[in-house]
Amino acid sequence: MTRLLLLLLLLAPAPGFAATLSSDLSSREIAIRSNFNGTSLLLFGSKNTGPKEGPVDIIAVVHGPEQPMTIYRKERVAGIWMNSRPVRFHNVPGFYAVASNRRLADIAGAEYLRRENIGPDNLVLLSVEDVAPEELQGLRKAIVENRVGAGLYEIQENAVTFPSGDLFRADIYFPARVPVGDYRVIVRMFRGGKEIGRTTSILTVGKQGLEQWLYNVAHHQPFAYGLAAIILAVAAGWTAAAIFRRR
Amino acid sequence: MQIYLPIAEMSINWLLILGLGAGVGFMSGMFGVGGGFLMTPLLIFAGIPPAVAVGTQANQILASSVSGVMAHWRRGGVDFKMGSVLMAGGVAGSGAGMVLFDYLRSIGHVELLISLSYVLFLGTVGGLMLNESIRAILRARKGIVPPRRRHDDLAHRLPWKMRFRKSRLYISVIPPVAIGFFTGVLSAVMGVGGGFVMIPAMIYLLGMATNVVVGTSLFQIIFVTATVTLLHATTTYTVDVILALLLIAGGVVGAQFGARAGLKMKGEHLRVMLAAVVVAVCLGLAWGLVATPGELYFVSTLTDAE
Numbered sequence: 001m002t003r004l005l006l007l008l009l010l011l012a013p014a015p016g017f018a019a020t021l022s023s024d025l026s027s028r029e030i031a032i033r034s035n036f037n038g039t040s041l042l043l044f045g046s047k048n049t050g051p052k053e054g055p056v057d058i059i060a061v062v063h064g065p066e067q068p069m070t071i072y073r074k075e076r077v078a079g080i081w082m083n084s085r086p087v088r089f090h091n092v093p094g095f096y097a098v099a100s101n102r103r104l105a106d107i108a109g110a111e112y113l114r115r116e117n118i119g120p121d122n123l124v125l126l127s128v129e130d131v132a133p134e135e136l137q138g139l140r141k142a143i144v145e146n147r148v149g150a151g152l153y154e155i156q157e158n159a160v161t162f163p164s165g166d167l168f169r170a171d172i173y174f175p176a177r178v179p180v181g182d183y184r185v186i187v188r189m190f191r192g193g194k195e196i197g198r199t200t201s202i203l204t205v206g207k208q209g210l211e212q213w214l215y216n217v218a219h220h221q222p223f224a225y226g227l228a229a230i231i232l233a234v235a236a237g238w239t240a241a242a243i244f245r246r247r
Numbered sequence: 248m249q250i251y252l253p254i255a256e257m258s259i260n261w262l263l264i265l266g267l268g269a270g271v272g273f274m275s276g277m278f279g280v281g282g283g284f285l286m287t288p289l290l291i292f293a294g295i296p297p298a299v300a301v302g303t304q305a306n307q308i309l310a311s312s313v314s315g316v317m318a319h320w321r322r323g324g325v326d327f328k329m330g331s332v333l334m335a336g337g338v339a340g341s342g343a344g345m346v347l348f349d350y351l352r353s354i355g356h357v358e359l360l361i362s363l364s365y366v367l368f369l370g371t372v373g374g375l376m377l378n379e380s381i382r383a384i385l386r387a388r389k390g391i392v393p394p395r396r397r398h399d400d401l402a403h404r405l406p407w408k409m410r411f412r413k414s415r416l417y418i419s420v421i422p423p424v425a426i427g428f429f430t431g432v433l434s435a436v437m438g439v440g441g442g443f444v445m446i447p448a449m450i451y452l453l454g455m456a457t458n459v460v461v462g463t464s465l466f467q468i469i470f471v472t473a474t475v476t477l478l479h480a481t482t483t484y485t486v487d488v489i490l491a492l493l494l495i496a497g498g499v500v501g502a503q504f505g506a507r508a509g510l511k512m513k514g515e516h517l518r519v520m521l522a523a524v525v526v527a528v529c530l531g532l533a534w535g536l537v538a539t540p541g542e543l544y545f546v547s548t549l550t551d552a553e
Contacts, residue, residue, distance in 0.1 A: 034489075037249040037258045072545045080536045082359045083545050142544035176251065176258035211253040218254055218484055226480025229306050229488050230473045233495060237313025240499035245318075 020048045021197035023060075023187045028201070030174060031208040038176045043099070044169040045199070047189055057100065057107040057190040058160045058168050061118060062203070064095025064152075065181030071139050087139055089125045094179030095152050096120060099159035099170040107190050116188075120144045120153045151175040180205050254487035255299045261493055263293065268307070268497020275311060275498070276505025277512075278521040280446065283308050283439030284369060286494070287361070288528060295490070297358050301348075301437065302485030305475040307494040308440040312468045314499050318506075319462025326413035326459045329423060330466040333445075336424035337471040340431020345478045348436050352483070358545075359536075364437050366533045372443050373525030380518035387515065414455040414463070422453060427467065435475050440468040443525065 023045025030039055047056050069092040072083035100107060104119055114122045125140050147153040152175065159170040183203040188195050207215055218225045250261040267289055275282030283304050290300035319325050351357045410417045426448045430441035445464045449455045455463070480486045509517060 032251060034251050035249065036251045069546060074543050074545060080359075080363075081539070083356060086354070139544070142542075143546060146542070146544065146546040176249070177256065179256075207253060211251055214253040214488065218480070218486070222481040222484060223477070225488075226477040226486065229480060229486050229491065230309065230476050232488065233306050233310035233476070233491065234313050234469075234473075236492070236495045237310040237315075237499065238317065240310075240503075241314045241317035244499075244503045245321075 021187065021189045021199055022046050022048070023199045023201070025185065025201065025203060028203055030178070030203070030205040032178075032180065032206065032211055033208050034211060036176060036211075038174055038178075040171050040173045041203070042169060043172055043185070043187070044167065045187060046166045047168060048166055054191060056196070057102065058170075058187065059098065059100040059104065059107060059118060059190070060160065060170055060172075060185065060187045062095065062097040062099075062172055063184045063186070064093045064205075065179055065183070066091040067094045067179060068092070069143065071143055073139075073142075087127055087129050087131055089127045089139075089143065091124075091126055092143060092147075093123065093153075094181065095174070095183065096123065096147070097154045097156075097172050099156050099172060101158070101160040101162070101168070103157050104155075108193055108195070112193075112195075120148065120155060150177060152177065174205070178205055180207055250489065250493075252295075252299075252487050252490050254303075254485065255295055255490060257294065259293065259295070264490065264493040265497040267293065268494040269501035270497075272311065272498035272501025273505035273508070274501075274521075274524070276315075276502035276507075277509035278505075278517060280440075280442035280521070282311070282498075283437070283441075284365065284443055284525070285528060287437065287439065288365065288532060296485075297361060298352065298483055298485045299487055299490070301361065302476075302479035302483055303487045303490045303494070304439070305434065305472045305479060306486055306488070306491040307498060309469060309472040309476060310491075310495040311498050311502055312440060312465045312472065314502065316462060316465040316469060319465060323413075324459050324462035325466050326411055326455075326463045327466065328409075329411045329414050329416075329455070329459075330463045332409070332420050332423045333427035333430075333463070333467040334470045336427025336429075337431035337434070337441075337467055338474050340428035340433075341435045341471050341474045341478065342431075343428070344432035344435025345475070345482060347432070349482055361437060362532050362536055364433065366529055366536065368433065368437075368444060369525050369529035369532070372447060373522050373529055376447065376518055376522035377526060380515045380522055383515040384519065411455075413459050414453070416453065416455060418453065426452065427471075431471050431474075434468075434471050435478065440472055442468060 023043065026042035026044070030041070043060055047058070049056055069089045070086045071089065072086050074081050075084045098104070098119055104113060108118075113119055117123055121144065123140075123144070125143060127136065127139075131139070144153060154173070156170075159172075160168055161170070162168050181204075183205060185201045185203055187199045189197040206212065248260050248262055249258045251258045267286070271282040271286045271289070274285065286307070287300050287304050290304065291297050316325060348357065348360075351360045407420045408417060409420050426445065430445050433439060433444060434441050442464050445468070446460055449460045449464060450457060476486060
């Protein structure tokens, strides 16, 4: 909190300046440890506008690391629901959050939002498979709905608030299932539907301590990990039998 | 109360997992089966990805089998010779099952395969057991003593005969190897120890002496589940040791209480109850296959398949 107050003091508007945007997060790093159950970060900043220049809007986008993803449409075959042909997408963001002070459509034009990939529906998800355009559209929509359902995609059109003067703030929630990797945080400022400034920062989400170590061992030394799992299970079973025998 | 599972990449209430382990452990201690056939669907229902449920489950059954086999070993209830023959088939079968599992995963049908195997085997075994045990109860009520089985079936006519003293058998090694192989395939695909298939097969197909059936089945399950754990760890990376440890902790305690509860009950009553549970799980899964799903798409983020 002291860090936040210091920053806010530094960001205090200097008279006679043109509108400049500055922003930061309450932390540039999210550590996933054994008790991790999701976390909230505060995005804050200053819009440094003079009083006469009219109101501005803020849109913040948090874009998680891109992952390959496979989607299947379920089909009924002989009375049983089964997965049809898989379609792979290569650049599905593992996390995607948009926060703004009012409806995106009221802040900027649809064409601009599409070009800048703002909003889950404007994400460009690419597939190498040969899929008919209308089917592709349905698959993209299904992926976005799935991610929204998992709490990994979020759009909050009233999350950005202006507590006082030039300051703005928004809480961004990261659920327990956030993928690890680098997140891009872009804050854009608008006046009269025109972008008049933006800041970009990077947020890192990583497993830490035991979680990090276990994951690495499981993926880089799988044979040793498997043997260790076996030894652990045998030891646990043996110990349990020994304890209950003495009773 | 939440704990983060590093391989499943999700956080879950650890009390829920301990409770699940204890509940299934209680039933497995009572009935003398591994309980994997109950645990895997329950884990999937709790939100664990199916592949992780299967991979981790094998590791948990390994622990409960070691715990169980010690008790049987002390009272001479393990036929090591028969166990080794079953194991030889089982280890080969789990290798073959793994290849099948990996292939189906690459084409996206692994969930269907797991569900279908469950419906098929739980339905068959549950139905047969229910039928047999209800008859046994009815016979006991009427006071009829069932005739002793005559040993003139396939197992006695095939070549490569071997003497199994503890099982009181002199039979060909082909049927036990085949049963072991088949259970091994199931173990890799379904993440179960295979006790619910192995035990009826030992009693009804091989005609083994019943006092060594459970111990011998547990003995060979140790080796099959160890193989499956290693294979899953190295090919699908789906063994979550944190999840396994929680399940083991709950399971071993539950199993001890279950074993005590089981001793107070009649054999055929236990079998009716087990059969009812098996049939109920089977019907639940079958409904899941034919009911119209809430979501028409299945989205997978598993990227290490290729």
